[in-house]
Amino acid sequence: MIELHRLTKRYGPILAVDDLTVTIRPGRVTGLIGPNGAGKTITLRMILGLTTPSRGTARTGGRRFADLPSPMRQVGALPGPGTLHGGRRAYDQLLCAARSNGIPRRRVDEVVRLAGLDRVAGRRVRTLSFGMCRRLGVALSLLGDPSVLIYDDAVEGLDPAGLSWMRTLLWGLAREGRTVLVTGRPLSELTQLADHLVVLDRGRLVADRDARDLEREYAERQVLVRCDDPGFLAGRLTGACAGVRLGTGGALLVSGLDAAEIHRLAVTGGIRLHELTPQRSSLIEVCQKLTRNGPGQAATEGAA
Numbered sequence: 001m002i003e004l005h006r007l008t009k010r011y012g013p014i015l016a017v018d019d020l021t022v023t024i025r026p027g028r029v030t031g032l033i034g035p036n037g038a039g040k041t042i043t044l045r046m047i048l049g050l051t052t053p054s055r056g057t058a059r060t061g062g063r064r065f066a067d068l069p070s071p072m073r074q075v076g077a078l079p080g081p082g083t084l085h086g087g088r089r090a091y092d093q094l095l096c097a098a099r100s101n102g103i104p105r106r107r108v109d110e111v112v113r114l115a116g117l118d119r120v121a122g123r124r125v126r127t128l129s130f131g132m133c134r135r136l137g138v139a140l141s142l143l144g145d146p147s148v149l150i151y152d153d154a155v156e157g158l159d160p161a162g163l164s165w166m167r168t169l170l171w172g173l174a175r176e177g178r179t180v181l182v183t184g185r186p187l188s189e190l191t192q193l194a195d196h197l198v199v200l201d202r203g204r205l206v207a208d209r210d211a212r213d214l215e216r217e218y219a220e221r222q223v224l225v226r227c228d229d230p231g232f233l234a235g236r237l238t239g240a241c242a243g244v245r246l247g248t249g250g251a252l253l254v255s256g257l258d259a260a261e262i263h264r265l266a267v268t269g270g271i272r273l274h275e276l277t278p279q280r281s282s283l284i285e286v287c288q289k290l291t292r293n294g295p296g297q298a299a300t301e302g303a304a
């Protein structure tokens with residue numbers, strides 16, 4: 001479990017993380033998401049003891065990172081860029097990390113199998129593909145058999161096969177009862193991975209919800225309409241208190257009325273319908289609605 005209590009990081013007037021209290025629970029994959037500058041990286045850095053909070057605490061398994069007796073056995077993280085030794089064989093990279101943390105060699109063999117590295121373990125790191133390097137990072141993070149996994153940029157750059165592998169792996173690790181926290185981009189792929197979402201905006205918590213519940217609650221139902229007289233139909237729809245936006249190719253995106261009501265208004269107005277398709281906004285659109293719909297800056301002191 002990861003517990004953040006009133007976690008705050010201030011850089012002068014900038015509140016990068018603002019009084020964040022949230023618990024990341026075991027048994028599920030939690031996605032930490034938010035627009036650029038929302039405070040995701042700083043939050044992860046505070047959990048991993050790389051940045052000192054201005055106020056509040058970040059604890060994993062009840063302790064601050066600096067107080068963990070054997071961090072590699074409690075928390076597994078993907079290595080940052082440039083951390084892997086290009087001239088070393090993948091297996092030796094793992095063995096070296098294991099030895100310096102008092103981890104037996106048989107665990108190296110286990111993580112090689114878990115990460116699907118069997119065929120490339122003898123190759124030098126610089127000769128591995130991007131996807132294989134990511135698998136090596138995963139193997140390193142699992143060496144200490146930690147109960148908490150924190151993966152920044154878990155899916156960035158992965159092809160569909162790599163993404164599917166990562167999803168299966170992380171869900172498996174979560175089902176074993178581990179705490180799994182992922183962040184990074186792209187949002188579309190991260191939201192496919194996470195079954196719970198913690199959404200930040202300007203350093204503040206805006207949602208801490210089951211991903212599907214969030215989608216159900218906030219997703220705006222819309223109906224896409226194509227007809228022979230969109231201007232006339234739009235007038236009738238707004239007259240019936242519907243929200244109407246113009247889509248591509250003259251289509252109307254209608255909210256606030258269901259397809260049957262739209263159909264009735266079109267028919268009684270003598271309008272011929274070509275398409276009437278109910279739609280739902282995606283989880284990405286929900287997250288954009290919850291935040292500021294795009295990049296921005298962290299909160300500054302005194303800002304509303």
Ligand SMILES: Nc1ncnc2c1ncn2[C@@H]1O[C@H](COP(=O)(O)OP(=O)(O)OP(=O)(O)O)[C@@H](O)[C@H]1O
Pocket residue numbers: 011014015016017034035036037038039040041042043297298
């Ligand atoms: N060392 C620093 N000094 C001053 N401000 C900083 C520092 N590090 C981060 N910030 C600011 O803190 C805010 C949060 O940054 P952070 O990197 O955590 O955002 P993020 O959500 O990870 O964004 P992105 O998605 O772009 O990586 C940003 O406004 C950033 O400019």
